[in-house]
Amino acid sequence: MNTMNTAAQDIENNKIIPFPSHFTVQEDKIKDNKTHLKLRILKDRLFKYIVIIFSLLSFLPLLLVLFHITKNGISVINWSFLTELPRPIGEIGGGIYNSLIGSLMLILLSSVISIPLGISAGIYLSETNKGKLSNIINLCIVVLQGTPSIVIGIITYIWVVAPLGGFSALSGGIALSIMMLPVIIKSTEETLKLIPYHLKEASLALGVPYYKTILKVILPTGISGIMTGILLSVARITGETAPLLFTAFGNQFLNYNILKPIDSLPYRIFYYAMSPYPEWHSFAWGASFILVVIVLAFNLIARGVSAKWKVQF
C-alpha cells in the first residue's frame, strides 16, 4: 500500500504548502476567515432571533393583561352594572354608576381648569422666541410632568382639602388638572410652532388684531394637535388613582356637588380589588374593562383627530 499521498492530497491536508512562506499565512487566514465568517453569520442570525423573541415576549404581558380583563370583566357588564349604585357590603348586585358619573365629572372639572390655562401657556411659548424665560418654563413643564402623582395628591390635600375642611370633587379635579397641564402646554406649543409664519403674517397684514389672529386664525388651524394633546392627557388622568386617594375620597352615592366627595372608576377598582369579596373582585374586573376601553378609545380618537383634522400646508 502506498502510504505516500499525492501532492494534491498533501496540499488538501495542509501538509505541503506549495507556495512561498508568506503565503502560508494567507492560507491560514483564509481558512480562519471562512470559519470566522461562518461564526459572524451565526452570531448575526442568532442576534436577530434573540431580538425578535425578546420583542415579541415583551408583547406577552400586554396580551395577558388584556385577555384577563376581557375574560373576567366582560361577563360582569350588563345594564344594571352600568346604571346601579353599589349595594351594602356583602350584598349581591349593584353597579358602578356612581363611579362612571364621578369619573366624568372629574374629567370635566380638570379640563375646565387645565385647558384654558394650558393652551394659553402653550401660545405664550410658541409665540415667544427662545429666551431665558421660555427655557425656565420648559424646564418647569418637564419637572411637572415627571412629578409622581402621589406627591400631587399631597399638595392638593394641603392646598384644597385642608382649607375647605373636607374632601371634594373640586380638590380631585384640581389635582388632575395639574397633571393634565404639561401635556396640553407641550402639544399646543409644538402644534402652533409648526404652523407656517406666513399665515400669521397674512392675517396681521390684513389688519386683524393680534389676539384675534391667534385665537381665530392660528388656534383653529392647529386644532388637531391641540385636541390630540387634550385627549391624550384626559386618557391619562381617567386612570389615575393616587391623587384622588386623599382628595376625592370616594362616595358610594351619586354626587353632582363639586364640594362633596366623589367616586371614580379607578378608585372603585382599587377599593374592590383590595376587598375579600369575590363579587367585588369580579366588579373590579368589569370596571377595569370599562376603564381600559375608555382609555383606549381616547387614545384612538386622539390619533384619529391628529390624522383627520390636520391642516396640511
Added chain:
Amino acid sequence: MKTEKDASEKRFKNIILVSGLSVIFLLIAIFLTLTIASVPAIKTFGLGFFISKHWDPSLEKFGALPFLYGTLITSFLALIISIPFSIAISIFLGEYFKNGLLSTFLRSSTEVLAGIPSVIYGLWGLFLLMPVTRHIQTLLGLTPYGVGIFTASLILSIMIIPFSASIGREVVSLIPADLKEAAYSLGATRFEVIKNIIIPYARSGIIAGILLAFGRAIGETMAVTMLIGNSNFLPKSIFSPANTMASVIANEFAESTGIAASSLIYIGLVLFLVTTLVNIAGTYVIKKISLEASKEVT
C-alpha cells in the same frame, strides 16, 4: 399713537405671559409647600431621617431608610428586568422592522402598554402574578407571602418597558444611513453594524430612555402599593414584603397627624426631588441628542 388694537394686543400678551409664568409659580409653590410642611420632621429628625430604619407611629419615631431601600431596589430590579426587552424593541422597531404591519402592531401595543392605568396593573398582579410568586416561594421552601419586592418589581418592569423602548426606537431609527452603509460596504454583518455602530451612537438615547423609565418607576404608586406587602421594615430578601416611598405615603397619609404627617411629606419632598433630578437628566440627554441630530442634517 396708541390704538385700541395696540391695547388689546398688550392685554392678550399679558394674559398669555401670566399663563406661562403660572407654570413656574405652580412648581415653586409645590416645592415650597412640600418643604414647609416637612419642616417639623426635618427639625426633629434632620438628615439622619434617611439612615434611620425605625418607622414607629406609636413611639412617634420615624426613619425612612426602609422606604428608600424599597424604592431603589424595586426600581433597579424593574430596570434590570426591562432593559433587555426595551433594547430589543428599540432595535426591532428602529432597525429590523422599521415599517410594515408587524412594526405598526408592535408599536401600537407598546403604546397601549403605556396607557393602561396603574391600578389595573395592580389588579392583574393581585390575581395573576401573586399566585405565581406564591408558587415560586413554595418551591423554594419560603413562606408563600405572594406580595413583596419580587412581585412589585415584576409588575413595575412591565410598566416601564414602553418608556425606554419608545425613546430607544427613536434614536436607533435616527442613525444616519451613510454611517451604516459605510459599515455594510466594508463587509459587516447586521449584528456587527448594530453592535459597533448603532449602539454606541444611540447610547445616549438609550441611557436617556432608561433614566426616564427609572424616574417613572420611582414614582409609581398604585400597582406597587397593591403588591408590595406593606412592611415598614428593611426587606431582608427579594421575597420579603416591603414599602416604597410612594406606597407608604399612599397607605398612611390619610390618617396621619402631626409629626407622622410631616414625616410622610418629608418623604414626598425627597421623592419629588429625586424624580425631578432623574427627569431633568434624561431630558437633558435627549436634548443634546436632538441638537446633534439636527446638526447632522444641516
Added chain:
Amino acid sequence: MFNWFMKFGFFVCIMMVCLFGFNVYAAEGELIGAGATFPQPLYSKMFDIYFQQSKIKINYQGIGSGGGINQLIKKTVDFAGTDAYMTEKELKEAGSSVLHIPTCLGAVVVTYNLPGNPKLKLTPDVISDIFLGKVKKWNDPKIQSINKDVKLPDLGITVVRRADGSGTTYIFSEYLTKVSKEWKEKMGTGKSLNWPEGFIGQKGNPGISGYIKQTQGAIGYVELLYALQNNMAFASIKNKSGNFIEPTPKTVSNAAKIKIPADTNVSLTDTDAKDGYPISSFTWLIFYKEQNYGGRTKQRAEALAKLLLWIVTDGQRYVEPLQYSPLPKEASDIAQKIVKSMTYNGKQILN
C-alpha cells in the same frame, strides 16, 4: 377677545350652576362619615335602609379608626367610627367636646387559612406567642398540644396585621395586654403597633380577610362578620374562667353584662363572664357635642342627631342578622341620652 372670554366664562357658569343646581335638593341631605371597618358592613346596611326611609345619603368610608378620629379632629367629616375610645391626647387635640355613643357589639376573631379549615382552640399565651412572632410553624407543639384532634401541617405561619391605624388592632392588643405580661412589655395597646419583622400589613378588615383567604398558612385578626362572610375558619379562645368560647353574637352579648359608665368608656375584653367571648368590644360613633362649627347649618346638625338616634333605637333591628350583637338596653338608654345632649349654639337639638 372679551367676546371669546365672555362666551367661555358663560359656559363655565352654566356648568357650575348645573353642578350645584342638581344638588340643591340634596345639599343638606348628605352626611359624611369615616373610620372603623370593624362595623362597616353593619353601617353600610343601616345607611342604605336609612337612605330609603329618609332620603338622606350617608357617605361612610372605611379608612380605619385612626383615620376616622383624625378626620373628625380635622373637622372634615360629620362623624367618625372608631373601635378605640379616643385617648386623652386625641380628645385634647379635638378642642371642643367630643361625644361617643356605642352602636353595637362585635367580636375580634383570630382567623386563619389552613387546609380543611379546621376549627382550632387557642389560649391567650399561644395567641401572644404567634403574634409576637415566637411561634413560627403551625405544627408547633404549643398549638398542637391544645388541638389534639387536628393534624396540623408543617407550614410556616404568615401573620397579617393592620397597616392602618385600627380600632380592631386596639381591641386585640388591649386583650393581649391584659392576658400576657410579655405582650404588655413588648407591644402594649394601641391602634398602631411596633409589629415584629416579617408580618404582612393590609388595610382595613377587608384587606386582612382578603389576604388570608388567598394565602395558605396565614393568620390574622378580624371582626367576626368578615370571617363568616368569607367562609373562613376562626378559633375558639380560652376565656378568664377557663372555658373555650366560640365567638357568636350570644357569647359577645354575654361579655357585655357589666355596668356601663355615662361616657360609655368601657372595655369588654378578657371578660369575667363565664360564657363570654374574651375579645368582645363595643364600637363607637364620635361627633362634636356643639354642632355649630365650620359653617355647619342647624339643618345638618339635626340630620346628624336624628341619624344617630335612629342607629341606637330603630336601627338596632338590623344588627343581629349581620351577626353583630345589639346594644344592651342600658347602653342604648345612655346613648340616647348622649345624643339628646347635642347642642346647636348651646341649644338642645332634639328633645
